[in-house]
Amino acid sequence: MKQPSSWRPFTTNCCSTEDQTIFTGFSKCKPSRSDLSKDVAPLPSFRRLSFSELSRSSSIRINEELSLSFGPDLYDFELSELRAITQNFSSNFLLGEGGFGTVHKGYVDDNLRQGLKAQPVAVKLLDIEGLQGHREWLAEVIFLGQLRHPNLVKLIGYCCEDEDRLLVYEFMPRGSLENHLFRRLTSLPWGTRLKIAIGAAKGLSFLHGADKPVIYRDFKTSNVLLDSDFTAKLSDFGLAKMGPEGSNTHVSTRVMGTYGYAAPEYISTGHLTTKSDVYSFGVVLLELLTGRRAMEKTRPKTEQNLVDWSKPYLRSSRRLRYIMDPRLLGQYSVKGAKEMAVLALHCVSMNPKDRPRMATVVDTLEGLQQFKDMAVTSGHWPAASKSTRNSNNGASKNVKGRGGANQKKPSPIVPTKKT
Known part of the structure; x- marks a missing residue:
């Protein structure tokens, strides 16, 4: 049987930004590490990190205290566990792919963690080639780790090992x-x-x-x-x-x-x-x-x-x-x-x-x-x-437009692929 290739985080090509505007859906642009390192003061430990500090800071790093920063309902997973529940991030389990990484479906059983019920999950792999990806990962951990509402997707846990950054969400069966x-x-x-x-x-x-x-x-x-x-x-x-x-x-x-x-x-x-x-x-x-x-x-x-x-x-x-x-x-x-x-x-x-x-x-x-x-x-x-x-x-x-004298009629509406 063919051995699966070693797993590596999904990455995208980046371009340098001359201005301060970044839009998704057209290009993925990130400031370089040197740009982000300018005028960055040392930050407090993650334990004391607040929403406002996340909003103000230009660069955020974490340490071993990450797992102590949230309540018991947010799980700190090991990379090996997430590999196991997604069959080593198999392409057969791929749910989607975007500018920040890939999302794979996984299955959690009753034995993975005490108190964690058996359920399907969505595992998101973040691209952390630049610090922007790390900031976005950390923002999700902080916001969804503390905000709970029926109309917000539930964050079940996260993984932070060396350069790897992953997030584990409840699985949404009908997609987007x-x-x-x-x-x-x-x-x-x-x-x-x-x-x-x-x-x-x-x-x-x-x-x-x-x-x-x-x-x-x-x-x-x-x-x-x-x-x-x-x-x-x-x-x-x-x-x-x-x-x-x-x-x-x-x-x-x-x-x-x-x-x-x-x-x-x-x-x-x-x-x-x-x-x-x-x-x-x-x-x-x-x-x-x-x-x-x-x-x-x-x-x-x-x-x-x-x-x-x-x-x-x-x-x-x-x-x-x-x-x-x-x-x-x-x-x-x-x-x-x-x-x-x-x-x-x-x-x-x-x-x-x-x-x-x-x-x-x-x-x-x-x-x-x-x-x-x-x-x-x-x-x-x-x-x-x-x-x-x-x-x-x-x-x-079967519909004929009735625009005003200077108003063009809308053209037939046909669903199109994303541009």
Whole structure:
């Protein structure tokens, strides 16, 4: 039998950064070790490390006291244990791969650790070629090691051996919202989309309402994971930051995130607030409504940015129907979709002060669950023929846009691969 090759952490090629802007989804850029080592004062031990210290520091190192910093519900795994439960990180168990590393499914039995029940888990391997990867790993340990909520993915444990950095999470059997919304052949029903939006909103509301508010900073469909019953849970806290303290109105930080989701004022100034998360949430609401990605470079230039393209259609249910996800085939609430569209419009307001608080967003979305007026039965969506139902964009072929004199009609909405 062929012996498995020795395991090495997944790494990505890095490029040097001349400016202070880093976006995921386009390129993975990290400052060099020499850049990060400049003006870095010695840090306190990990035992005394706080959220605020993590947010302020440029470089963080850990020591043997790591395992003493958290409660008994967070396990300090050995690398050999994680190799065993993932069959040496077998490609057959690969769940996903991103800029920070690979994620593998593993199986924990009752004998691995006392008090740890038998269950499937997700094991994430971090790329620590640069200090940025280590900071993100440490941020997840600190935030998810101390924050617990039904709409946050549960961190079960971690591994820190020599240069290896791993995280062990609860396994989310339905994967990410991104996969269901853009990559699956079957469409998410309207009720399920609403449930996911409510769960994700509750997760953000919890973070913003904590004693020391947390800014998630990277809210997007790929970071919303789904349980077996489509309960939404936020994952990947590598970019999370503590909110402003005292009289401060914002946190000044290097701009990091994903194109299409990041708030415009954050991109232009580096000023980060909880309202930055609200903007990102509004973008995801638009993705749930339209079935389009936040940014699609393969579309005509006027349609590439989802926020800019959709804004003229969001205030009227008559106009909104022209940009609704055609894969819904009219099986959505007219009133609910309109209210969600108006809410999304407020969330993506250019003025952060005009954006609602996440607690208000939760209340608004929960109120939409009462609406049962399906578009297909109320004359707001043309009945689809049998042949139309068999095509992803059939519904859009039966809809004729009615833009104003200077307004272009939206093109047929067809799910596309990620760009």
